[in-house]
Every structure is written in C-alpha cells, then in structure tokens.
Amino acid sequence: MNTLDYHGLARMFEGAAASVLEKQDYLSRLDSVGGDGDHGTTMARAMGKVLHAVKSHESQKIATLLQEIGWAVMGVDGGAIGPLLGMMFISMAESAEGLDVLDGEALACAFEAGLAGVHAQTKAQPGDKTLLDALIPAVEALSASARAGESIAAALYCAAEAAEAGAEFTKTLQARFGRARNIGEQSIGSADPGATSIALIFKGFMKGITDHA
Numbered sequence: 001m002n003t004l005d006y007h008g009l010a011r012m013f014e015g016a017a018a019s020v021l022e023k024q025d026y027l028s029r030l031d032s033v034g035g036d037g038d039h040g041t042t043m044a045r046a047m048g049k050v051l052h053a054v055k056s057h058e059s060q061k062i063a064t065l066l067q068e069i070g071w072a073v074m075g076v077d078g079g080a081i082g083p084l085l086g087m088m089f090i091s092m093a094e095s096a097e098g099l100d101v102l103d104g105e106a107l108a109c110a111f112e113a114g115l116a117g118v119h120a121q122t123k124a125q126p127g128d129k130t131l132l133d134a135l136i137p138a139v140e141a142l143s144a145s146a147r148a149g150e151s152i153a154a155a156l157y158c159a160a161e162a163a164e165a166g167a168e169f170t171k172t173l174q175a176r177f178g179r180a181r182n183i184g185e186q187s188i189g190s191a192d193p194g195a196t197s198i199a200l201i202f203k204g205f206m207k208g209i210t211d212h213a
C-alpha cells in the first residue's frame with residue numbers, strides 16, 4: 001500500500017482510539033506520579049471525540065476529517081494535551097488540503113506540519129520529558145521511511161517503534177516542564193504520560209492500517 005485514502009485515515013484514528021482506551025488506567029497512574037492523575041480520563045474523552053468525529057463525518061475528504069478531529073480534540077479540557085493534539089491534527093489538515101489520497105511524501109509532510117503545530121503551541125524542548133520526546137522521533141522515523149519509498153504501513157510501523165522508544169526514554173529524564181517539574185528527581189523512573197499517549201496513538205495508527213490490510 002503506497003497511498004493512504006480517507007478510509008485508511010479513518011481506520012488509523014479508530015486504531016489510535018482503541019489503543020489509548022485500552023491503557024486509560026495506566027495513563028492515569030503515570031500521571032499520578034507528578035500530576036493530578038487525570039491523564040487517562042482526559043485522553044479517553046479525547047478519543048471519544050475522535051471516534052465520534054470519524055463515525056459522524058460525511059465529507060469523505062482527508063483534510064476535513066483531520067480538521068474535524070482536530071477541533072473536537074482541541075476542546076477537551078484537562079491539561080495541555082487536548083490543545084496540543086488538536087493543533088497537531090488541524091496542522092495536518094492544512095497540509096493535506098485538497099488531497100484525495102496521501103502518498104508517502106504527503107504523509108510525511110502532514111506529520112511534519114503536525115509536529116510544527118505542536119511546537120508552536122508549547123515552549124517545551126526535547127529532553128524536557130514531554131510528549132515531544134515521543135512525537136519528534138516518531139515523525140522523523142515516519143518521514144525517513146516514507147521518503148525512502150517504504151509503504152505507508154512500514155512508515156507507520158517505524159513511527160510506532162520510534163514513539164515507543166521515545167516514551168521509554170522519558171523514564172530516564174527529569175521533568176523540566178509542566179506540573180511534574182515540581183517533583184524534580186522523583187520524576188525519574190516513570191514514563192511521561194503525554195509521551196506514552198503519543199506512543200499509544202502511533203501504535204494504534206499502525207494497527208488501524210495493518211489489521212485491515
């Protein structure tokens with residue numbers, strides 16, 4: 001499979017929602033280390049919005065589905081994750097505007113635009129123990145694979161692996177951003193909840209494609 005169509009994109013998001021919802025309690029436990037323990041329920045609400053957008057969407061257009069998902073997730077309160085993910089998907093929509101299918105290059109461009117949208121929303125830097133520590137390697141791996149001519153499924157696999165490694169790496173980091181910063185060195189040893197959610201989302205993107213391939 002060398003292009004992603006509307007239905008493939010919809011399956012990617014259904015996969016992401018399933019992947020996150022399965023780990024909702026784990027995400028809240030991670031957040032209880034340095035935060036207020038609500039990350040799992042916040043992400044569950046965000047993924048509920050995603051599923052609703054996918055099921056109710058009628059345009060069959062990639063950009064408008066991404067935009068609808070983005071705006072729905074943007075409005076989810078409970079920390080920064082809703083606005084950050086929302087901006088990511090809206091930025092992806094802008095990149096995919098007018099396209100009926102995404103080839104590898106277009107997919108890479110869309111995810112790079114999504115990452116740029118996240119960067120514009122936060123002052124966090126790589127290594128601060130945030131979702132960026134999973135998102136940056138995921139997008140880099142996806143782009144490298146897609147531009148090397150690998151299939152969409154292979155690119156998403158590479159992204160999922162890189163996101164998981166990035167989330168795992170956050171265990172070694174001390175939080176330097178957000179509420180978890182307050183616990184200092186005690187944040188070392190457990191993964192960042194946002195980075196873990198990114199890993200789950202990319203794993204779900206990959207499964208959403210490959211389970212139906």
Ligand SMILES: [Mg+2]
Pocket residue numbers: 031035036037038039078079
């Ligand atoms: Mg929280």
